[in-house]
Amino acid sequence: MTISTTKKLLGVTAAAGLFVALAGCGAAPESTPTSGAPEVDADFKPCIVSDDGGWNDKSFNxxxxxxIERAAAELGVEAGEVESGSANDYAPNLDNLVAEGCTLIISVGFKLSPDTVASALANPDINYAIIDDWADNTGAEDDDGNPIGDGTTDAPNIKPLLFDTVQAAYLGGYASAAWSAASGVNKVGTFGGIPIPPVTIFMDGFVDGVDKYNEDKGASVQTFGWDVAAQEGAFTGGFAPNDTAKQTAQGILDQGVDVILPVGGPIFQSAAAAITDSGEDTVLLGVDADLYETAPEIAPMVFVSILKNIDNAVYDAVMSAASGDFDVTPYVGTLENEGVGLSSFHDFESQLPDGLLDELDALRAAIIDGSLEVTSPSSP
Structure with a gap:
């Protein structure tokens, strides 16, 4: 896999408004350790800080x-959880977690990277992990103003938690093409929040998966919203579910698509609203979490979700730190280690084209054994 020079990965964003809530934020209650859990030091305290999307984003955070709450419950410890309401909260929230005696601090998303590096360098005895980022801030920016990293973590006590979501998105694109071809529409689309690697990696895989379906089936399903070769497409300019996001989604729907993939946390809400207003039977793909479960209000239109199993990566990081085996070697979630994948098709499973599930299983196996290479310029 190629290592992108822009390794800044995604933390889902939403509405701002200062809200520093260290003491509250739903800290996990102390509990009795479960059978088989490692014996932990009395001072072990895992902690986590959200980006400005907040804990109730139905996705990333x-x-x-x-x-972290699952791990804390099994270990019988209390997790520190602090929610950020804006970027101004990141540094003070990290400082507060240090002051609270946290021995492991997990930052959710690339937006916390500079402050996480600063905190880690100032506190070398504390273990850190960061989701979707290498914590490799060089201070440089690309032509779009996005930070450029060099692939080398800037503090020796930070573990990057990364995900090669192009693999799962490829399966999602293939399935979407099959659905649209079966309906006779033969048009699918995608749009993103901002053009950064954790967003575009989904879009790359989605479009490449559609191309694979066309190649295998002699089909002609079109994609709208993203050009893999040019790395250009439709973006909202942020991750808030606002009028701009809805208009961007509507622009894709206006192409006549019957499948749409919004990439960027809460912007799926705007896509769902645009679908509802259209009165069409367009289906929607989720990202990160299974939207059928996290957003039941739109479950009837959720075709499938492209999963980034952040919860498992966080759980594993906490458990390894608790047992004294914390290792800063970057974690990369793949299909093989089940760090990424597809959700169930839920209500749509009985309506899928004949043989599609078997085809997806075969593609998954081929990606895992290396006989089918699926990658993106944004792959970790």
């Missing part, structure tokens, strides 16, 4: 929080 929420999944991370679930992971």
């Amino acid at each position: 929420q999944s991370a929080k679930a992971g």
Whole structure:
């Protein structure tokens, strides 16, 4: 896999408004350790800080929080959880977690990277992990103003938690093409929040998966919203579910697509609203978490979700730190280690084209054994 020079990965964003809530934020209650859990030091305290999307984003942050709470419950310890309401909260929230005696601090998303590096360098005896980022801030920016990293973590006590979501998105694209071809529409689309690697990696895989379906089936399903070769497409300019996001989604729907993939946390809400307003039977793909479960209000239109199993990565990081085996070697979630994958098709499973599930299983196996190479310029 190629290592992108822009390794800044995604933390889902939403509405701002200062809200520093260290003491509250739903800290996991102390509990009795479960059978088989490692014996932990009395001072072990895992902690986590959200980006400005907050814990109730039904996606990125929420999944991370679930992971630390599961680990804390099994270990019988209390997790420190602090929610950020804006970027101005990141540094003070990290400082507060240090002051609270946290021995492991997990930052949710690339937006916390500079402050996480600064905190880690100032506190070398504390273990850190960061989701979707190498913590390799060089201070440089690309032509779009996005930070450029060099692939080398800037503090020796930070573990990057990364995900090669192009593999799962490829399966999602293939399935979407099959659905649209079966309906006779033969048009699918995608749009993103901002053009950064954790967003575009989904879009790359989605479009490449559609191309694979066309190649295998002699089909002609079109994709709208993203050009893999040019790395250009439709973006909202942020991750808030606002009028701009809805208009961007509507622009894709206006192409006549019957499948749409919004990439960027809460912007799926805007896509769902645009679908509802259209009165069409367009289906929607989720990212990160299974939207059928996290957003039941739109479950009837959720075709499938492209999963980034952040909760499992956070859980594993906490458990390894608790047992004294914390290792800063970057974790990369793949299909093989089940760090990424597809959700169930839920209500749509009985309506899928004949043989599609078997085809997806075969593609998954081929990606895992290396006989089918699926990668992206944004692959970790």
